[in-house]
Amino acid sequence: MDTQKTATIVNCPTCKKSVAWGEQSPFRPFCSKRCQEVDFGDWASENFSIPGAPAILDALDDEDIIQH
Ligand SMILES: [Zn+2]
Numbered sequence: 001m002d003t004q005k006t007a008t009i010v011n012c013p014t015c016k017k018s019v020a021w022g023e024q025s026p027f028r029p030f031c032s033k034r035c036q037e038v039d040f041g042d043w044a045s046e047n048f049s050i051p052g053a054p055a056i057l058d059a060l061d062d063e064d065i066i067q068h
Pocket of ligand 1: 013015016017031035
């Protein structure tokens with residue numbers, strides 16, 4: 001029962017490298033600052049692509065209103 005000694009290892013979301021969850025890994029769960037920035041860039045670009053979809057739904061809504 002010495003679970004306190006068990007090191008927690010996570011995988012870097014960007015490159016899947018093993019990263020020790022501790023003070024030695026300031027960018028955890030990422031292995032490095034570079035991987036952290038790459039992941040944030042992906043998230044930001046996904047966010048930017050979303051505004052296109054609701055516009056199409058709005059157009060369909062308007063058409064529906066005209067038919068009534
Ligand atoms: Zn990484």
